[in-house]
Amino acid sequence: MHSHARALQTPPISTFLCTWSGANTDKVDHIRLLGNNTFGFEDLANGGDKDYNDIIVKANLTLV
Numbered sequence: 001m002h003s004h005a006r007a008l009q010t011p012p013i014s015t016f017l018c019t020w021s022g023a024n025t026d027k028v029d030h031i032r033l034l035g036n037n038t039f040g041f042e043d044l045a046n047g048g049d050k051d052y053n054d055i056i057v058k059a060n061l062t063l064v
Helices: none
Strands: 031-035 038-041 055-058
Touching: none
Parallel strands: none
Antiparallel strands: 031 038, 038 055
16 A cells, blocks of 8 residues: 655745844844855745855945
């Protein structure tokens, strides 16, 4: 006799993450300064795995 697992289906969840942790529904900071104008983002609720490498953005700013 074979057992078959059914996939658990959940509706998509829409989440807006803000730089101010107080505005996030989970009250967690999802953006961290990694160094020299480089920012790491955590994309999962409650800080996820807290590696802040889901998206990394480096800003190069020049005054003109």
